[in-house]
Amino acid sequence: xxxxxxxxxxxxxxxxxxxxxxxxxxxxxxxxxxxxxxxxxxxxxxxxxxxxxxxxxxxxxxxxxxxxxxxxxxxxxxxxxxxxxxxxxxxxxxxxxxxxxxxxxxxxxxxxxxxxxxxxxxxxxxxxxxxxxxxxxxxxxxxxxxxxxxxxxxxxxxxxxxxxxxxxxxxxxxxxxxxxxxxxxxxxxxxxxxxxxxxxxxxxxxxxxxxxxxxxxxxxxxxxxxxxxxxxxxxxxxxxxxxxxxxxxxxxxxxxxxxxxxxxxxxxxxxxxxxxxxxxxxxxxxxxxxxxxxxxxxxxxxxxxxxxxxxxxxxxxxx
Numbered sequence: 001x002x003x004x005x006x007x008x009x010x011x012x013x014x015x016x017x018x019x020x021x022x023x024x025x026x027x028x029x030x031x032x033x034x035x036x037x038x039x040x041x042x043x044x045x046x047x048x049x050x051x052x053x054x055x056x057x058x059x060x061x062x063x064x065x066x067x068x069x070x071x072x073x074x075x076x077x078x079x080x081x082x083x084x085x086x087x088x089x090x091x092x093x094x095x096x097x098x099x100x101x102x103x104x105x106x107x108x109x110x111x112x113x114x115x116x117x118x119x120x121x122x123x124x125x126x127x128x129x130x131x132x133x134x135x136x137x138x139x140x141x142x143x144x145x146x147x148x149x150x151x152x153x154x155x156x157x158x159x160x161x162x163x164x165x166x167x168x169x170x171x172x173x174x175x176x177x178x179x180x181x182x183x184x185x186x187x188x189x190x191x192x193x194x195x196x197x198x199x200x201x202x203x204x205x206x207x208x209x210x211x212x213x214x215x216x217x218x219x220x221x222x223x224x225x226x227x228x229x230x231x232x233x234x235x236x237x238x239x240x241x242x243x244x245x246x247x248x249x250x251x252x253x254x255x256x257x258x259x260x261x262x263x264x265x266x267x268x269x270x271x272x273x274x275x276x277x278x279x280x281x282x283x284x285x286x287x288x289x290x291x292x293x294x295x296x297x298x299x300x301x302x303x304x305x306x307x308x309x310x311x312x313x314x315x316x317x318x319x
């Protein structure tokens with residue numbers, strides 16, 4: 001007997017909003033299909049609905065043109081997401097850049113040679129120099145100025161002529177930072193330190209090892225581990241101790257494999273709540289509330305929060 005998967009309200013919203021390619025680009029094919037059947041259909045009915053004779057002639061002419069040309073257009077969504085991913089990763093690195101290196105980092109992304117690989121950016125030194133020559137104040141830069149900056153930014157090279165930056169690795173690090181930031185806000189600095197250790201280790205870590213590595217008080221570590229475990233961020237396992245250690249058993253802890261999915265669910269839930277609040281305020285404004293100015297200000301704040309929230313959704317859902 002198979003158990004039916006129960007979708008949450010947030011998941012249903014996402015599934016409803018995500019259209020498949022046939023649904024997104026269905027108008028033109030259906031129009032062409034109607035055009036091929038116009039000889040068999042009366043002039044007063046198209047797709048089961050009555051129209052005026054003049055309107056039908058216009059539709060027939062338009063459909064004939066589409067069928068004759070057979071040119072279909074679609075949005076290059078993958079390329080658009082790739083551009084957003086590049087911009088996101090470039091912006092995340094900017095606060096860590098040294099003074100005067102911003103133009104080099106920007107030129108590296110602008111000179112990208114890879115169109116098909118959406119997980120990395122590869123640029124040649126000549127291409128970077130060409131882009132730098134188009135910027136104000138950087139035309140005199142040389143290859144000797146570029147290479148140390150790219151290596152410092154964790155770009156790799158095999159021949160010294162082309163440099164590659166791993167977007168996937170950067171996105172993974174940013175996702176972990178987002179989750180760690182939430183843990184810090186919710187549980188404090190101690191929980192942030194412990195959770196980051198478990199995520200970085202990627203395996204089970206003994207309680208005493210956590211205490212020694214984080215240099216935190218034993219009681220604080222125990223209470224923090226319990227909070228993280230109770231809310232589903234980490235898992236624990238009881239292991240029997242070897243003979244002669246003085247302990248019958250000890251506990252090991254690891255970051256839960258599903259903590260990322262749990263975080264995404266929270267993002268969807270928060271986005272839905274924000275949208276419902278915005279819609280509710282919009283309804284109050286339509287009804288002519290007395291506190292119109294206050295409601296408009298609150299609505300603008302919520303929309304701004306929703307816009308910032310979209311960055312996190314894009315990081316986890318689209319990248």
